[in-house]
Amino acid sequence: MLRHLPVVEDARVLVDASSRDDAAVFQVSADRALVATVDFFTPIVDDAAAWGAIAAANALSDVYAMGATPLFALNLVAWPREGVPIALLGDVLRGAAEVSRRAGCLMLGGHSIDDPEPKFGMAVIGEVHPDRMLTNAGACAGDLLVLTKPLGTGILATALKRDALLEAGMAEAVASMTTLNDGAARAALEVGVSACTDVTGFGLLGHLGNILDASRVGAELWLDALPILPHARNLAARGIVPGGTSRNLEAAAPRTTWEGGIEESARILCADAQTSGGLLLVVPPEHHSGLIAALGRAATPAAATIGRITAGPTGTIAVNRERR
Ligand code: CO
Ligand code: CO
Ligand code: CO
Numbered sequence: 001m002l003r004h005l006p007v008v009e010d011a012r013v014l015v016d017a018s019s020r021d022d023a024a025v026f027q028v029s030a031d032r033a034l035v036a037t038v039d040f041f042t043p044i045v046d047d048a049a050a051w052g053a054i055a056a057a058n059a060l061s062d063v064y065a066m067g068a069t070p071l072f073a074l075n076l077v078a079w080p081r082e083g084v085p086i087a088l089l090g091d092v093l094r095g096a097a098e099v100s101r102r103a104g105c106l107m108l109g110g111h112s113i114d115d116p117e118p119k120f121g122m123a124v125i126g127e128v129h130p131d132r133m134l135t136n137a138g139a140c141a142g143d144l145l146v147l148t149k150p151l152g153t154g155i156l157a158t159a160l161k162r163d164a165l166l167e168a169g170m171a172e173a174v175a176s177m178t179t180l181n182d183g184a185a186r187a188a189l190e191v192g193v194s195a196c197t198d199v200t201g202f203g204l205l206g207h208l209g210n211i212l213d214a215s216r217v218g219a220e221l222w223l224d225a226l227p228i229l230p231h232a233r234n235l236a237a238r239g240i241v242p243g244g245t246s247r248n249l250e251a252a253a254p255r256t257t258w259e260g261g262i263e264e265s266a267r268i269l270c271a272d273a274q275t276s277g278g279l280l281l282v283v284p285p286e287h288h289s290g291l292i293a294a295l296g297r298a299a300t301p302a303a304a305t306i307g308r309i310t311a312g313p314t315g316t317i318a319v320n321r322e323r324r
Pocket of ligand 2: 039
């Protein structure tokens with residue numbers, strides 16, 4: 001989709017789609033920039049309020065991934081006129097409002113259409129000081145990679161859809177997906193990181209790849225250090241893999257080398273399409289222990305050191321079994 005966008009030349013545009021960053025950033029004065037992002041999707045859990053909460057946390061995440069503060073949001077609603085009770089939409093909005101309230105983000109309106117398949121999400125506007133913005137572009141060789149939520153939400157949501165997992169088995173995933181990335185972003189800003197993104201639909205390999213391309217560096221990942229949700233590994237080994245995850249793995253193939261003997265289920269986890277995933281933080285080694293401590297204080301669902309930035313070639317990812 002992005003490559004079909006016309007190119008915009010305007011000095012006020014600090015970040016646009018060309019760096020595949022999380023949100024657009026538009027400077028309005030010397031010390032203020034607006035951050036705008038939009039995200040919506042079909043239900044991924046059966047509980048309507050939980051889905052609303054997940055969608056809200058996911059939409060807000062792109063604001064946090066830029067180091068920005070959310071200001072207000074507009075809802076995007078697609079709902080069938082018949083067949084699905086309208087009361088459930090009330091639950092979706094209630095879940096989203098609760099998460100937005102936690103974020104200090106005002107829900108000011110939105111738009112709804114009639115659609116046979118429900119969809120929900122938000123457009124979020126935030127603000128950031130142009131000098132404090134976190135982007136894809138600052139990673140340097142030797143920096144460490146830290147991930148703030150476990151992987152596997154795509155696999156779990158697919159298992160739920162195929163009745164291979166009870167909703168109860170999703171509890172930890174739902175807790176993680178409804179957790180805001182605000183604490184992780186605060187920790188990153190407090191300590192100082194060189195690049196940041198959130199891990200969502202393109203999976204760890206895809207979003208890391210965006211950082212590597214924008215920063216003109218490479219990376220190595222340490223498989224045994226990846227935080228993984230319970231059940232995700234087994235379900236992947238049983239062949240329960242979302243379509244998006246398979247496409248991610250295929251898309252990452254040209255940039256990725258795998259150490260010998262790494263099984264398919266582990267590769268799938270590296271590519272798993274995440275919903276409301278964690279921040280992927282690139283931190284200079286001298287700030288690493290400070291970052292881990294700050295993430296601990298913020299009680300992020302994970303604070304795992306999963307790899308390191310290398311000199312390149314640009315964009316390449318070497319996946320090793322463990323840290324060497
Ligand atoms: Co993002
Ligand atoms: Co997004
Ligand atoms: Co309208």
